Amino acid sequence: MVEISSVQQLTLDAPAVAVRLGTSPRTVNMWASSGRLPAYRVGKSWIFLTTELEVWLASTANSHDVLPGTTINGISDPLGDLPELLKPAEVADFLEIAPQTLSRYFDRNEIPYFDSGPAKRISKSFPRAFLQMAKMAR
The missing domain is CATH 1.10.10 (Arc Repressor Mutant, subunit A)
Known part of the structure; x- marks a missing residue:
């Protein structure tokens, strides 16, 4: 039982x-x-x-995802305390880009998102993957 x-x-x-x-x-x-x-x-x-x-x-999520509380290349996960699905404004703030830039990425289907009716949500894995790609490009 x-x-x-x-x-x-x-x-x-x-x-x-x-x-x-x-x-x-x-x-x-x-x-x-x-x-x-x-x-x-x-x-x-x-x-x-x-x-x-x-x-x-x-x-x-995608294959670049890490678990909250773990590290990315030895650095604490900066997204660990955020929810699994982020608002576009949260992603724009985190990536330090203008919301309009993020919107253009949506329009060109360059950012995967979850459509929740009038609002979009982005998996926490996207900013993580973006950070990893930026670090590799250096």
Whole structure:
């Protein structure tokens, strides 16, 4: 028999997923109802299996991704405390580029992004890969 505390660790609710993804619970619920996030409807709420969410997050990342708290070439991960999906303004600030420049990259499909309706979200792996490419180009 599985203990209740073990089951609770296996599942997340929309507010917990929202914190993890850096968005609102309402957005998480919309993504769940549209099928963009793996989720299960229980009554009026959505529940998310932790393992399925981790697989989904991994599928939005690329091979340059590192785990939070690890290092990139011996330097602490500067993105470790940020959510897995970033707002364009956060990426622009981090990369020290103008939001308009980032928007041009979107228009030319040079930056992979997750379309969340009126807003775009960018996997934390993109700025990491960008930093690694810039370091290799030196």
